[in-house]
Amino acid sequence: EDQVTQSPEALRLQEGESSSLNCSYTVSGLRGLFWYRQDPGKGPEFLFTLYSAGEEKEKERLKATLTKKESFLHITAPKPEDSATYLCAVQASGGYNKLIFGAGTRLAVHP
């Protein structure tokens, strides 16, 4: 069964304290791995799409990497406005486009 597990469930950082979020997945053929950011009561905001092991993408203070079993979202020198829930999702082969989401990591960055 296709599955996504995110860790930690919650993370508290001081402003400027870099860290990484983990997304482990088991899927029958990976078509894509996606990272989203979600603020309370709002829809997920797209961050990155990764397709194959070894791929990396960057955007401002965020960098996403992908291996054959997991993905990391690295946050460098975070600011309070980076506080949100970060969601990881995978799309499996088989012709269906549904996303399988992890439970998310709640990030709180304090000044």
Add this chain to the structure above:
Amino acid sequence: EAGVTQSPTHLIKTRGQQATLRCSPISGHTSVYWYQQALGLGLQFLLWYDEGEERNRGNFPPRFSGRQFPNYSSELNVNALELEDSALYLCASSLGDVTEGETQYFGPGTRLLVL
């Protein structure tokens, strides 16, 4: 460029009633997806529509249904509402290319409360 839009933003219904939620995709996108995000639970896939056809549905009862219109907008209908249907309902859209993993862009959601 306008993003995915959803209406209404909030909806309050009583148990047994029907709810209708609406979604307009990003211009040029032909695929529309519906997800449910119940309190304390992750996003669960509900339905996928492309070119007016239902392509896939998640593990939800038949009282969850929908349709896609010729302009690619979509409607989600929930019949015989139950208390546990209270959730944030999210619509997403994508270009509809099934040859590789393609990005889905989400709307702001409709918060449904069943009393």
